[in-house]
Amino acid sequence: MAVKKDYKDQQLAEKLRDRKYYIPDSNPEFIKDVEKIGQTAAHMCYQCGTCTGSCPSAPRSSYRIRLFMRKAVLGLEEEILTDPDLWLCTTCYSCTDRCPRDLAPTDAIMAMRNLAARRDIVPRNFLQTVQLIYKSGHGVPNNDANRAARKKLGLDEEPETTHKYPEYLPGIRKIIDHYGLKDRADKILAEGE
């Protein structure tokens, strides 16, 4: 276990915190959960870095998918689930296409997001997306600028979705309600206020 020292100054205590990795800090079941949800053999990752090299998010952010795979194998559950970077994956699946061990790192990330969501750890913008989908059937609903552009192109202002056929919205809401997603999103957002 991490060695704790009694510094009076809390800032100093944080600065000098023991950052070593100890086996008891890890949860060996975590990787099994990730594999079960993600349906990919994440423990076979040999850390070549093809994933991070392929990632369009990596050059523009601190998101490092290889590091998430490594931490998952080591069972660093707390660290992964509380890391905001977990939500920087665009799910483009480039890493999955190129992984030489034929793993699906994207799906491992999605699995870890699932596990984070179980603890109500989800960024606000993702939760707002849930609300938008619930409301309109779209994560990015149509807006006036878009309508004008569509019109210019000779298209209907509303696309062939719930925007044009709002009668299908109750079906979408039923799915979201089945998982209690909207209620949780509302609750978490309200708590965060």
Next chain:
Amino acid sequence: MAEVKKNEEPRIGVFVCHCGTNIAGSIDVKAVMEYARTLPNVAIADDYQYMCSTPGQNKIAEAIAEQKLTGVVVAACSPRLHEPTFRNATKAGGLNPFRFEMANIREQNSWVHMHQPEEATAKAKDAVRIAVAKASLLEDLVPKSVPVEKAAMVVGGGVGGMQAALDLANAGIKTYLVEKSPTIGGRMSQLDKTFPTLDCSQCILTPKMVDVYRNEGIELLTYTEVEQVEGYIGNFDVTLRKKARGVITPAEAEARGIVGGGCTGCGDCVDVCPVIKPNPFELGMAPRKAIYIYHPQVSPLIYTVDFDACVKCGLCVEACGEKKAVDLEMKDELMTVKVGTVVLATGYDIFPIEKKFEWGYKNYDNVITSLEFERLICASGPTGGHLVRPSDGETPKKIAFVLCAGSRDSTGVGKPYCSRFCCMYSLKHAHQIIEKIPGAIPYIFYMDIRSFGKMYEEFYYRIQNEGAKFIRGRVANILEDPVTKNLHVNAEDTLLGRPIDMEVDMVVLAAAIQPTAETEKTRRLFGVSCSQDGWLLEAHPKLNPCGTTTAGVYLAGVCQGPKDIPDTVAQAEGAASAASIPIHRGEVELEPYFAQCMEEKCAGCGLCVNQCPYGALSLVEKDGRTVMQVTEAKCKGCGTCGGFCPGGAIWMQHFATPQIVAQIDAFLLGGEQ
């Protein structure tokens, strides 16, 4: 031959090679060729893209005929590779092949002066001028043929030596297999399983040991060491020391007139022997008596008395009874055998890993080496195959494997090279504990996993899938919990970018390997070289990996450098094949670089005789005078005697004083002054 032949005007042909851009990239080949035309004695100078190609060689042969050349110079690469090629071309043109001289303008010039074309070109001109000076004075020489003894010797009875001996014997060559320990089998017999097939090591080795024992072409000499080596390719006289074993074989008993006697391997003597010693085969982890065998599968199954430990109580003699196999008064015997070629397969030792203090071997109970792990996990080992912690006999659950322990270490303490099989056997160890100990987790600390062989990467994949944990980072140090005797392994997980403190029950160090303690002795006995890391040196790392710089001596297995079992066996077969060639040809040609005595100048002082490292010189009476005589087959042409002779009475063929002086003169006095 004592005089420089002056009966012909030298006519030298010079050929400058471009070697693609290897030479022409930095040397002005045309300028060198034009320069050669201006040199004395040069009858023709030419250049070509690749002199070693067939058209290039044809140029030489044609020029010899057309220009009536007396000598040939090729300015190209190192003579190491293509001197034989151009000698053959010279011969094809009708000249004696020793009329050829090579100027190295590649390895010693264009490659090292890649960015100095002017200086490189000037140096190439010098090299050509020097070579022409020597070529002008070259003489016809005739290689000497010597007969080859139709027998071979293999030194070392591990898997490599056994394979080499079997191949030689099966090729119809009488083979002496010399092994210093009481049984053949070597390191491989200490291993439990082999990667990546997980074959039981002993199970695949024992049949080979039996084959060796039964093969009529192999004379198996265990508990025997090489004492002295004399002679040269085709005719090595090897003196062997048969160490006193204290026990006689049934054949030896018969020779002594003891009917039905000799050791049958019954082991009755062991039960009564009162002396207990650690068994080196079990790395000291199990006891043996003063009369012993290493393990049940030894070959030959003959007991051995450890005379350093034996108190000569005589109980074993009594227990043996009428078989009269035990002879406590036995003495070492010397025997001499004559062989044509020799294969060295002397194996390796484990690096004393306690020298790396930070890992605590021999200081912390639960830090062991991989070879100790092999014995502990082996069903016939000291614990019957139950892996236990030395501190308390408990079964370890969390085991750390430390790779590159002492390998890839340039501190001067460890070894700079990769020991090559540690990654793979550590993967195998991980598999074995997962298989044998429920709930056990192997943690493998590595820098790289070098799984380079056939089906090796697949094996790595398999072991990772079985649950082995991999941590990329070299172990910095290990600390022991003094109460629990658990170990704290400190490293960085370099993939995580964070230090790790891992508490484990046991640590297995994949210790480096090193040349055996006897390597230096072996090297001197057989006149072979070793590389800077101490392993025996092959003739060429790529193109002659089984040969040595001493004709007739070949290398097999780890004595040449770290390698696993498949590579060892492959090299053994290569060495056996190479060693059989001179024997099957029946005679070998020796390069005629012999020293010659100019008897009219020789004062018979004999000083040279003691200088000769090869014992090739002796004093003889001739016409009432004492003069030196050279045994040409023993002479290696090293020039020690020629340089030393106070009277200048020794003529070194092909490296004669006038030839060398002409080269020096050409360098110092010739050229564009």
